[in-house]
Amino acid sequence: MTTRPYVLLSAAMSIDGYLDDATDQRLVLSNDLDWDRVDEVRAGCDAILVGANTVRRDNPRLVIRSAARRERRVASGLPADPIKVVLSRSGDLDPAAAFFTTGEGEKLVHADIDTMLADLAARGVRRLMVEGGTGTHTSFLTRGLADELHLVVAPFFVGDAAAPRFVHDGRFPWDRDRRATLAEVRKIGNVVLHRYLLSEREVDRYWLEQAVELSRRCPPSDTAFAVGAVVVDAHGEEIARGYSRETDDRVHAEEAALARLDPADPRLATATIYSSLEPCSRRRSRPRTCTRLILDAGLPRVVFALREPPTFVDGEGAELLAAAGREVVERPDLAAGVREVNRSLLPA
Ligand SMILES: NC(=O)c1ccc[n+]([C@@H]2O[C@H](COP(=O)([O-])OP(=O)(O)OC[C@H]3O[C@@H](n4cnc5c(N)ncnc54)[C@H](OP(=O)(O)O)[C@@H]3O)[C@@H](O)[C@H]2O)c1
Ligand SMILES: [Zn+2]
Structure with missing residues (x-):
């Protein structure tokens, strides 16, 4: 059996734990410095994954922004952008979405996490970055399929229970008895990055x-x-x-x-x-x-x-x-x- 890729979850939330507000407009949680940090993390991964609702609602490009990082990847024999993966059971995705039309790497649609991880392992993917949203983070975390979590907290409140939280309710392997390991806390402008280690390894x-x-x-x-x-x-x-x-x-x-x-x-x-x-x-x-x-x-x-x-x-x-x-x-x-x-x- 091939081992699954290293799974790194990344999210930004408000002080009260929301990934977005309940309006149609995209909510900016992070700042430029932190976007650059995320770009660096992306550039160090072989694949980036989001859930179908994030593609439908936010239409993200999920590419490497920095020209220097793109060049560095190409110089080491990699495509300029990581492989993009979207999780969707319904398959209801617009082929004109930026997910499919931008970036130099392959674009994959998967309906099941285990099959997806096996497919990525077979493609030689060693590091997978999961960028949300709520349902996707919940799926990976409740199944214990995460090695590391990068959680950024932005200094404001959303204050609306109709907005998407970081995760849904569920049974998480890291609870009051078995806690995650806090490896790092970093102030990045006015946001703070928490880096948690999750897997025993x-x-x-x-x-x-x-x-x-x-x-x-x-x-x-x-x-x-x-x-x-x-x-x-x-x-x-x-x-x-x-x-x-x-x-x-x-x-x-x-x-x-x-x-x-x-x-x-x-x-x-x-x-x-x-x-x-x-x-x-x-x-x-x-x-x-x-x-x-x-x-x-x-x-x-x-x-x-x-x-x-x-x-x-x-x-x-x-x-x-x-x-x-x-x-x-x-x-x-x-x-x-x-x-x-x-x-x-x-x-x-
Ligand atoms: N702040 C941040 O860091 C951040 C990052 C990303 C997203 N967001 C926000 O998060 C919100 C979206 O959250 P969300 O929970 O609605 O969406 P999501 O996780 O992006 O997408 C959920 C969809 O993904 C598919 N999916 C999830 N788990 C699956 C599994 N185990 N197997 C197969 N398919 C699976 C299903 O797609 P189908 O319905 O197609 O079957 C499901 O409906 C948006 O408001 C977005 O702005 C915030
Ligand atoms: Zn001794």
């Missing part, structure tokens, strides 16, 4: 990158690796962090992080520990290894980027944790930073 990437960044603070050593660790609770909130040699010259990252938590803290039973390097399973400097500390703390989930290289000992932390029923996730795609931080200790 992207959330793991975010926290593991934080752990790798933390490992850059480790005091240098010829006898031990530089590691960073972050403990995140089930709500997606960081509860502790630590790095190698942070509190004394022998402490390990996971140990430093866990030492900041009360062993009776109920959040530990549902938390995840992110460690840039596989937790150690043999250790002379202390009686308990990090693998043992993680098992004793009751942490159910461990994510790391790089297996412990056999420079000092042969590690089997991942195997021991998995054998004890813990979920172990290895992300070799994020190991380059860990190797870079520890390059003097690794075989060439």
Whole structure:
């Protein structure tokens, strides 16, 4: 099976959560700076999707505006514009709509999200940008088919329940218990961009990158690796962090992080520990290894980027944790930073 494209949802709403007003005129929510940011995001995607009502009501062109970005795409062998996709069960679309008549990329009409994603994957689409409206965002979100959300809030109220909201009512995978991960907040003129990470894969990437960044603070050593660790609770909130040699010259990252938590803290039973390097399973400097500390703390989930290289000992932390029923996730795609931080200790 081919994996589905990375799905990035993008929307702009009023303070009271509306994507538009209830009039026939198009409501301007964003500003020029933010339009330029959206243009940059579009240029980094292989396809752009909207729902049929957005094509019928707003008649958007969905092309790359900046000449420099168009040239950059062409220079790297891509069409100047991404593929355009419209979701429509009815197929009631005007062939004269700007969606069909503008842009250099292909234009596709799809009646079903799963078939559409499979078709895009088969066409080599790796990144899909979804630009609304309400029904379309609701479909992707309630099915859990979104990796990232860019939500812009404009500083005014629409104040009319007849206007389209950001999403319809529904059951969303990100609720009070399992929250999205806020990766970034940016002020762009008078609007604010919120960048949320939604899929587990992207959330793991975010926290593991934080752990790798933390490992850059480790005091240098010829006898031990530089590691960073972050403990995140089930709500997606960081509860502790630590790095190698942070509190004394022998402490390990996971140990430093866990030492900041009360062993009776109920959040530990549902938390995840992110460690840039596989937790150690043999250790002379202390009686308990990090693998043992993680098992004793009751942490159910461990994510790391790089297996412990056999420079000092042969590690089997991942195997021991998995054998004890813990979920172990290895992300070799994020190991380059860990190797870079520890390059003097690794075989060439
Ligand atoms: N502020 C923003 O960022 C932004 C962006 C885009 C749009 N908007 C606003 O959003 C409003 C439109 O929202 P909307 O909910 O009416 O429209 P929409 O999401 O653009 O379109 C809904 C239509 O898309 C098709 N569709 C949706 N989900 C589908 C699925 N799972 N499978 C197959 N087809 C599906 C159906 O088309 P058929 O009816 O053809 O079957 C459905 O009626 C407009 O007012 C527009 O201005 C705002
Ligand atoms: Zn350790």
